[in-house]
Amino acid sequence: MRSRTGREGMRGLGTAALAGALAFCLAGAARAVDEPTYVGASTCIACHSDKAEQFKQSMHGKRLPVVKGIDFEKSCETCHGPGSLHAAAAGDRSNPGFATIIDPLKLPPAEQSKFCLNCHKQQEVMYWNIGPHAANGLSCLTCHSVHQGHGPRNLKVENSNEYLAETETCLKCHKTKKLGMNLPSHHPVMEGKMSCASCHNPHGGESGNIRAGSVPELCGKCHAEKLGPFAYEHPPVTENCLNCHDPHGSINDRMLKQALPFLCLQCHKFPHTGTVNNANAYTSSALLLQRGRCVNCHREIHGSDRHMRFIPH
Ligand code: HEC
Ligand code: HEC
Ligand code: HEC
Ligand code: HEC
Numbered sequence: 144m145r146s147r148t149g150r151e152g153m154r155g156l157g158t159a160a161l162a163g164a165l166a167f168c169l170a171g172a173a174r175a176v177d178e179p180t181y182v183g184a185s186t187c188i189a190c191h192s193d194k195a196e197q198f199k200q201s202m203h204g205k206r207l208p209v210v211k212g213i214d215f216e217k218s219c220e221t222c223h224g225p226g227s228l229h230a231a232a233a234g235d236r237s238n239p240g241f242a243t244i245i246d247p248l249k250l251p252p253a254e255q256s257k258f259c260l261n262c263h264k265q266q267e268v269m270y271w272n273i274g275p276h277a278a279n280g281l282s283c284l285t286c287h288s289v290h291q292g293h294g295p296r297n298l299k300v301e302n303s304n305e306y307l308a309e310t311e312t313c314l315k316c317h318k319t320k321k322l323g324m325n326l327p328s329h330h331p332v333m334e335g336k337m338s339c340a341s342c343h344n345p346h347g348g349e350s351g352n353i354r355a356g357s358v359p360e361l362c363g364k365c366h367a368e369k370l371g372p373f374a375y376e377h378p379p380v381t382e383n384c385l386n387c388h389d390p391h392g393s394i395n396d397r398m399l400k401q402a403l404p405f406l407c408l409q410c411h412k413f414p415h416t417g418t419v420n421n422a423n424a425y426t427s428s429a430l431l432l433q434r435g436r437c438v439n440c441h442r443e444i445h446g447s448d449r450h451m452r453f454i455p456h
């Protein structure tokens with residue numbers, strides 16, 4: 144059994160490789176004999192008036208002439224390649240000329256992306272090459288469309304609120320994150336006031352796709368007052384906000400990963416027993432009553448310029 148599977152596997156591989164090589168040779172031969180040339184958008188319009196109209200309304204249709212100096216007449220073939228043989232085939236798929244037009248959707252994902260990256264070289268997007276989305280077989284066309292793009296970002300998902308369009312794009316795959324965003328304490332993402340892309344770069348990032356070099360730096364962009372630096376730092380805060388918070392939502396107040404006091408007791412197993420002062424404090428009935436609400440006293444829990452125990456006076 145085992146050896147049969149093995150041999151079949153080998154044979155399958157051999158045939159595929161051979162077919163690939165053949166297709167490559169044939170394409171090469173066809174081109175050498177008859178190279179397609181540029182014919183201009185006015186030729187394409189005759190058969191693709193719908194695509195051409197759509198294109199005129201799209202972000203690329205409006206911006207290519209301005210930003211790249213590519214006017215409408217030249218636009219189609221900038222992306223689809225020279226179209227004389229395709230046009231001459233007049234829609235007959237059995238004519239070898241038909242397939243000389245480039246259909247981006249038929250390219251393998253990595254080729255689709257390379258095609259877009261020819262023009263889009265800003266750092267935000269170039270992270271693509273090192274991101275998890277590229278590594279998992281997504282392409283630019285998973286989320287964007289040139290002809291059917293909606294809104295300024297050419298997203299396939301349509302929503303008049305651009306933040307919601309972005310978030311819905313992500314939730315097509317990351318479905319479990321939607322549950323979190325509906326828990327009692329959450330970032331206002333489903334409310335359309337920010338989006339997954341406020342924190343994540345969909346194209347990839349230096350770490351975990353986030354829009355910053357580290358988690359505290361990311362959170363600090365909107366919550367600067369929590370970041371410090373402080374005269375008295377609380378080490379878990381400077382290390383990683385996610386020691387205590389879940390930015391995707393929580394059943395606990397303030398998106399805490401655990402309810403108080405359990406959150407604190409994970410790391411401070413026996414608080415108020417360490418020093419003489421605290422031994423007194425421990426026996427005080429007032430404190431016993433309040434112990435559960437650690438932040439009633441340790442109010443500057445993210446760090447303090449006033450007190451080493453984060454207790455403001
Ligand atoms: C004489 C008519 C005709 C002309 C001219 C023409 N096309 Fe097409 N094209 C077709 C037809 C028919 C199809 C198949 C449409 C379908 O299956 O829905 C097609 C398909 C395509 C496809 C998809 C390819 C595929 O494999 O399905 C692209 C991309 C395309 N055309 C681009 C162009 C561009 C760009 C031009 C101008 C350079 C152009 N066409 C000119 C008739 C034409
Ligand atoms: C900026 C690059 C770009 C330009 C310019 C462009 N297209 Fe496209 N075209 C694409 C991409 C990418 C797709 C795949 C679907 C999508 O993104 O909407 C596509 C899809 C198509 C298809 C359908 C292919 C299919 O399989 O459904 C046709 C037909 C087509 N384009 C024709 C045109 C015509 C005609 C023009 C000029 C008026 C044009 N395109 C300009 C990138 C471009
Ligand atoms: C020929 C060059 C060219 C190609 C190829 C191209 N684009 Fe563009 N794209 C542009 C230009 C120019 C703009 C307008 C940028 C501006 O206004 O500054 C643009 C705009 C965009 C925007 C909106 C950017 C913004 O600032 O909101 C997105 C998203 C986008 N393109 C995605 C794609 C994708 C996906 C592909 C591949 C299917 C692609 N582009 C292929 C040139 C290109
Ligand atoms: C997982 C979905 C997804 C994929 C895949 C994706 N994008 Fe985007 N893209 C977005 C979203 C959402 C935005 C808007 C938020 C933002 O600016 O990052 C965006 C924004 C952009 C912008 C505007 C960025 C700016 O800084 O103004 C460009 C250009 C762009 N994408 C091009 C691309 C290209 C090129 C690829 C493929 C290499 C690609 N995108 C792949 C979702 C995606």
Ligand code: HEC
Nearest residue numbers: 275276279281285309312313315316339340343345351352
């Ligand atoms: C077509 C499906 C798909 C879409 C759409 C999609 N993702 Fe992903 N995403 C994946 C896959 C697959 C992975 C890699 C496996 C994993 O970590 O789950 C991934 C990984 C991630 C990661 C983990 C990075 C890491 O290093 O662990 C983040 C963050 C992420 N995506 C954010 C987003 C955001 C934000 C959007 C919307 C702009 C989005 N994704 C849209 C499929 C998708």
Ligand code: HEC
Nearest residue numbers: 310313314317320321324330338339342350351353358390
């Ligand atoms: C307030 C900022 C913020 C928002 C909004 C946000 N995330 Fe995240 N997300 C993070 C941080 C921080 C991490 C951890 C990154 C790391 O470990 O380096 C993360 C991790 C992830 C991961 C990988 C690890 C995991 O938990 O599975 C995925 C996937 C992800 N986010 C998807 C999403 C999606 C989808 C949305 C929108 C529904 C979203 N995020 C909204 C900050 C955010």
Ligand code: HEC
Nearest residue numbers: 328329331337341342361362364365384388390396397398
């Ligand atoms: C793009 C801006 C932005 C980023 C980045 C951001 N937040 Fe927020 N955060 C908000 C907004 C907006 C609110 C809601 C404020 C309100 O409702 O008054 C919020 C609220 C919160 C709250 C309070 C929730 C409550 O129940 O009161 C916590 C805790 C929080 N964020 C933690 C984080 C953490 C941890 C990070 C980093 C992983 C982060 N935030 C990144 C914008 C951001």
Ligand code: HEC
Nearest residue numbers: 359362363366369370379380383384386387388397438444
């Ligand atoms: C040691 C645990 C811990 C860490 C680590 C931590 N926090 Fe908090 N955070 C808390 C607690 C506890 C509260 C609730 C305080 C209260 O209810 O008075 C809170 C509340 C918040 C709030 C909402 C309350 C407000 O004052 O607006 C924000 C925003 C916040 N944290 C952001 C951050 C950011 C940003 C980081 C990382 C730089 C971070 N936190 C790291 C424990 C932590």
Ligand code: HEC
Nearest residue numbers: 377378379386406407409410411437438441444451452453
């Ligand atoms: C992830 C672990 C962790 C969590 C969770 C945590 N802390 Fe801390 N905390 C530390 C570390 C590490 C120090 C530095 C001093 C030490 O090693 O005890 C510290 C210091 C302190 C100090 C100063 C005490 C001293 O000895 O200097 C106080 C007060 C404190 N934490 C209160 C809290 C409270 C209240 C909470 C819950 C809201 C909390 N901590 C959650 C790790 C944590």
Ligand code: HEC
Nearest residue numbers: 404407411414415416417418420421433434436437440452
């Ligand atoms: C009623 C106010 C109050 C409450 C509530 C409170 N503390 Fe304290 N805590 C103090 C005081 C006062 C000190 C001693 C300050 C000093 O010695 O400088 C202290 C000291 C500490 C210290 C450092 C010394 C030691 O003995 O470990 C830690 C850690 C600490 N508290 C954690 C906690 C945690 C965790 C909780 C919740 C379970 C909590 N505190 C609740 C007032 C309080």
